[in-house]
Amino acid sequence: MATLDVNPAATAGSLPPGPTTSRVVQTFLYTVARSTFYANLQRRYGDTFTMRITGGRNVVAVTRPEHIREVFTGPSDVFHASDANKILLSVAGENSLLLLDGDPHLRARKQLMPAFNGAALRGYGDMMTELAVAEVASWPIGTTFPVHRRLAAVTLEVILKVVFGMVDGARLTQLRDLIAKISNVGPLTFLGWAYPNLERYWPWKRNRENLLAADRLLYAEIAERRAATDLSGRGDVLSRLIDSDETEVSDVELRDHMITLLIAGHDTTSTALAWTFHELARRPDVQRAAQHAADSGDEEYLLGVHKEVMRLRPVVQNVGRRLQRDADVAGYQLPAGTIVAPIISEVHRNPGVHDDPEEFRPERFVGRNPAASTWIPFGGGVHRCIGAGFSLQESAVVLGEALRRYDIHVTRPAPERPTSRHVTQIPAKGSLIVVTPRRPR
Numbered sequence: 001m002a003t004l005d006v007n008p009a010a011t012a013g014s015l016p017p018g019p020t021t022s023r024v025v026q027t028f029l030y031t032v033a034r035s036t037f038y039a040n041l042q043r044r045y046g047d048t049f050t051m052r053i054t055g056g057r058n059v060v061a062v063t064r065p066e067h068i069r070e071v072f073t074g075p076s077d078v079f080h081a082s083d084a085n086k087i088l089l090s091v092a093g094e095n096s097l098l099l100l101d102g103d104p105h106l107r108a109r110k111q112l113m114p115a116f117n118g119a120a121l122r123g124y125g126d127m128m129t130e131l132a133v134a135e136v137a138s139w140p141i142g143t144t145f146p147v148h149r150r151l152a153a154v155t156l157e158v159i160l161k162v163v164f165g166m167v168d169g170a171r172l173t174q175l176r177d178l179i180a181k182i183s184n185v186g187p188l189t190f191l192g193w194a195y196p197n198l199e200r201y202w203p204w205k206r207n208r209e210n211l212l213a214a215d216r217l218l219y220a221e222i223a224e225r226r227a228a229t230d231l232s233g234r235g236d237v238l239s240r241l242i243d244s245d246e247t248e249v250s251d252v253e254l255r256d257h258m259i260t261l262l263i264a265g266h267d268t269t270s271t272a273l274a275w276t277f278h279e280l281a282r283r284p285d286v287q288r289a290a291q292h293a294a295d296s297g298d299e300e301y302l303l304g305v306h307k308e309v310m311r312l313r314p315v316v317q318n319v320g321r322r323l324q325r326d327a328d329v330a331g332y333q334l335p336a337g338t339i340v341a342p343i344i345s346e347v348h349r350n351p352g353v354h355d356d357p358e359e360f361r362p363e364r365f366v367g368r369n370p371a372a373s374t375w376i377p378f379g380g381g382v383h384r385c386i387g388a389g390f391s392l393q394e395s396a397v398v399l400g401e402a403l404r405r406y407d408i409h410v411t412r413p414a415p416e417r418p419t420s421r422h423v424t425q426i427p428a429k430g431s432l433i434v435v436t437p438r439r440p441r
Contacts, residue, residue, distance in 0.1 A: 018050030063346040065373040067330040072381035081383045084320030087194040093256030115237040132401045146430025148274035155266040165236030178214040190422040274431040275313040281410040294403035304362035310377040314344045406435040
């Protein structure tokens with residue numbers, strides 16, 4: 001890693017201390033080795049530090065729960081998520097929840113919320129189970145395979161069929177393939193999302209063509225659904241939005257909501273599940289306890305295992321808010337334009353927050369809920385992921401079906417290292433596992 005020298009002027013100014021290496025170097029490390037970069041910076045500069053990124057952006061990282069709470073509970077007209085997420089604009093669209101603040105964000109959230117409340121989630125259970133059973137039953141027996149790829153397929157299928165109510169056919173087949181290609185981009189392609197001029201060149205041109213092709217399919221689905229006469233009897237998100245009596249949602253808004261849920265919703269869930277299978281395969285005692293929980297219908301313990309994995313291996317390393325005016329954060333008077341970034345990976349491993357943080361203890365999450373600023377894989381505040389409950393329910397279903405059927409093994413004891421894929425950290429080898437039929441115990 002490049003040498004990170006202290007900037008003496010940083011401690012005297014309004015920004016916390018941080019490395020003085022070039023913005024290009026810091027951007028590279030921020031993009032391709034985020035978790036290691038953050039850990040190294042925290043060790044050197046403390047719990048609050050500044051990274052300087054290309055485009056003149058200054059990112060102030062906060063890692064203490066009380067400072068994260070300041071960000072999540074701060075005035076929404078000061079702490080904007082949209083500006084911090086602008087790299088996603090060319091894909092998610094300007095109506096995406098990720099790119100809205102203030103009243104437009106609340107309006108969009110109100111549109112989507114009925115499809116993700118408790119009653120709606122209960123209605124999705126049977127279809128989730130049906131899709132999970134079909135996927136898990138197809139896993140190869142006794143052969144090493146990357147489970148991440150299989151989990152990405154089933155979580156995408158859940159979004160397409162459960163959330164959007166799509167049926168088998170040519171459109172679904174094409175969209176399934178295109179979304180997989182759009183989601184599976186490395187750091188270089190992802191960085192190109194911030195620079196539209198690169199879309200004239202490969203590989204960014206190919207990614208743009210895939211997105212435009214997906215858009216055509218989504219708009220065709222929207223048009224067909226608007227013409228349907230049975231929307232009131234359908235329970236999927238798309239039908240609910242079109243049939244809503246409260247607000248009229250345009251085709252462009254529908255497209256942006258759909259692509260956001262398709263890309264963000266399935267990819268983060270499948271990656272968190274891949275890490276969970278990876279950890280279960282390496283921890284026979286925990287796996288046996290999880291199998292017992294699956295057999296007895298103890299969803300709380302299954303989710304305890306999953307949440308502990310999300311604590312130790314967060315899929316997304318940080319969230320961000322851009323200050324619209326000067327603000328006090330973590331004891332610093334930060335200037336307008338600064339991006340303040342709660343660092344998920346660092347607060348999750350803070351020994352002052354979690355006892356023995358390097359120990360794998362699902363019991364941390366059984367019968368108790370962590371504070372909103374100490375376990376934040378879904379972000380926090382008014383921008384907390386709207387699909388958090390959906391993701392956890394889906395994960396419990398997939399884990400339960402797999403654990404009731406299989407014993408899960410790894411061929412090598414060493415854990416897989418994480419590697420960057422757009423904003424996520426995925427298992428470098430795809431979470432290689434071997435499954436065999438459950439043995440009686």
